[in-house]
Amino acid sequence: xxxxxxxxxxxxxxxxxxxxxxxxxxxxxxxxxxxxxxxxxxxxxxxxxxxxxxxxxxxxxxxxxxxxxxxxxxxxxxxxxxxxxxxxxxxxxxxxxxxxxxxxxxxxxxxxxxxxxxxxxxxxxxxxxxxxxxxxxxxxxxxxxxxxxxxxxxxxxxxxxxxxxxxxxxxxxxxxxxxxxxxxxxxxxxxxxxxxxxxxxxxxxxxxxxxxxxxxxxxxxxxxxxxxxxxxxxxxxxxxxxxxxxxxxxxxxxxxxxxxxxxxxxxxxxxxxxxxxxxxxxxxxxxxxxxxxxxxxxxxxxxxxxxxxxxxxxxxxxxxxxxxxxxxxxxxxxxxxxxxxxxxxxxxxxxxxxxxxxxxxxxxxxxxxxxxxxxxxxxxxxxxxxxxxx
Numbered sequence: 001x002x003x004x005x006x007x008x009x010x011x012x013x014x015x016x017x018x019x020x021x022x023x024x025x026x027x028x029x030x031x032x033x034x035x036x037x038x039x040x041x042x043x044x045x046x047x048x049x050x051x052x053x054x055x056x057x058x059x060x061x062x063x064x065x066x067x068x069x070x071x072x073x074x075x076x077x078x079x080x081x082x083x084x085x086x087x088x089x090x091x092x093x094x095x096x097x098x099x100x101x102x103x104x105x106x107x108x109x110x111x112x113x114x115x116x117x118x119x120x121x122x123x124x125x126x127x128x129x130x131x132x133x134x135x136x137x138x139x140x141x142x143x144x145x146x147x148x149x150x151x152x153x154x155x156x157x158x159x160x161x162x163x164x165x166x167x168x169x170x171x172x173x174x175x176x177x178x179x180x181x182x183x184x185x186x187x188x189x190x191x192x193x194x195x196x197x198x199x200x201x202x203x204x205x206x207x208x209x210x211x212x213x214x215x216x217x218x219x220x221x222x223x224x225x226x227x228x229x230x231x232x233x234x235x236x237x238x239x240x241x242x243x244x245x246x247x248x249x250x251x252x253x254x255x256x257x258x259x260x261x262x263x264x265x266x267x268x269x270x271x272x273x274x275x276x277x278x279x280x281x282x283x284x285x286x287x288x289x290x291x292x293x294x295x296x297x298x299x300x301x302x303x304x305x306x307x308x309x310x311x312x313x314x315x316x317x318x319x320x321x322x323x324x325x326x327x328x329x330x331x332x333x334x335x336x337x338x339x340x341x342x343x344x345x346x347x348x349x350x351x352x353x354x355x356x357x358x359x360x361x362x363x364x365x366x367x368x369x370x371x372x373x374x375x376x377x378x379x380x381x382x383x384x385x386x387x388x389x390x
Contacts, residue, residue, distance in 0.1 A: 040071050040074070040105060041070045042067035042100070045067060050064070053084070060088065144193075159257070172246055181257060190203070198272060201274075213355075254345070267360045273293050277292050289365050
């Protein structure tokens with residue numbers, strides 16, 4: 001049965017990938033110039049000049065370097081770039097021989113080709129970090145770690161291959177985000193934890209909580225009169241889109257996706273707590289098991305909500321610092337759309353997580369207390385949990 005419990009998740013994964021591939025939506029339009037579209041990699045071959053210069057009262061170091069273009073139309077052609085002459089430098093790293101950098105190449109009206117420094121190429125160290133990360137997961141969690149890595153890859157696939165193209169195609173962002181989130185978390189939970197009653201309870205709980213969180217998001221976005229335009233990127237996106245985009249729906253979808261990672265952790269650990277408590281004491285009644293499980297869940301949800309608040313506060317820290325520097329009144333600050341969006345996002349996400357504990361507890365108890373009645377159905381629905389068979 002153990003092999004079968006891992007067979008179903010992989011079948012589910014293949015089915016989800018096939019569905020996303022067969023019904024893939026084509027992103028409208030020809031696109032526009034953005035980071036990466038006119039940028040190529042190059043290697044620094046010579047430092048021609050370096051010194052210091054004044055940039056609006058700020059003295060900084062500048063460098064002029066010769067680079068060899070490594071790809072694209074101008075491959076193997078040497079060009080000159082400068083770093084620190086036209087822009088204020090935000091770092092203290094100097095160009096050195098052999099450095100890989102990204103440069104933007106453009107033509108002037110006189111047909112003169114010029115290259116401009118964009119940023120450093122960071123692919124190699126990030127690749128090594130990813131390899132170390134993957135190895136650590138597999139070493140510590142073994143086959144569960146392999147499932148977790150597949151889950152992470154599938155999550156990125158769903159977001160990039162399903163959610164984003166459908167939103168760009170004019171579909172309702174909230175509906176797309178809910179469907180994508182259910183597919184995403186459903187498949188990833190089964191890949192990580194196997195085809196068991198415990199995982200069924202977690203997936204069902206997750207679907208209920210997602211729908212509840214979506215409803216709460218829609219309600220409070222409406223009553224606070226938010227329209228999704230608080231982020232400058234959204235306004236920029238709206239100007240570039242050929243199709244009209246539901247910006248309020250985009251805000252709601254972002255709220256759901258933002259809470260997914262924490263929701264994944266919360267529902268699985270709470271379902272595990274219920275099944276372990278039931279396995280330790282099968283004589284627990286519904287209320288006894290519920291209260292014992294909730295004592296565990298209360299500690300977990302308190303820590304989780306604090307984690308979510310700190311994560312949102314951390315992402316908004318530059319904005320908060322800027323406002324404090326201007327000696328602004330925080331009573332007025334919370335009324336601005338870009339701040340109100342983050343507050344509503346945090347509180348609604350936290351409400352969803354709080355609701356996840358009693359909902360998951362009740363659903364998991366329902367499954368756990370009926371596990372011994374499965375009989376031959378265990379071959380289809382899976383065992384109670386890993387290592388628990390009847």
